[in-house]
Amino acid sequence: MRILFSAPGSAAHVFPMxxxxxxxxxxxxxxxxAGQAPITVLRPTGFPLVEVGDGTTTAEIFARFGTNGPKELTQxxxxxxAVIGFAEHSRSALGDLF
Structure with missing residues (x-):
């Protein structure tokens, strides 16, 4: 069987898999x-890799949705x-996964 794992380029998302x-x-x-930038976090896994998405990192996506100035956020x-950020980040990779 051929199995594809896909995750943002973040150790917290990759390493549990x-x-x-x-x-x-x-x-x-x-x-x-199949990982999104930075794909270097995936290299230590020893698995074959392919980079997907537009090269935007998770941190860059979340910076776009930051608040203006210091503010305490409610849960x-x-x-x-988080939902908006991950949806936006995932959208850039969908075309590469098909």
Whole structure:
């Protein structure tokens, strides 16, 4: 079986997938990681890699949705910004995944 893992270029998103990917590879499956910038965080996994998206990093996307000046955000505002940020970041990679 051919298996594709896809995640933003962030250790917090990639590394939890690695044990599952290793187990699948050990069971004889072909595993590929498709990642967004910075793809260098994926290199230590030892899996084949392909970069997807427009080269924008997760940090750059979230900077676009930052607030003007110091302000305490409510949990609801944080959740809303996270959803918007990840949706925007994922949108740039969709075309490359098909």
């Amino acid at each position: 690695v044990p599952t990917a290793q187990a699948l590879r050990s069971a004889g499956h072909d595993v590929l990681f 609801e505002e944080i959740n809303r910004l």
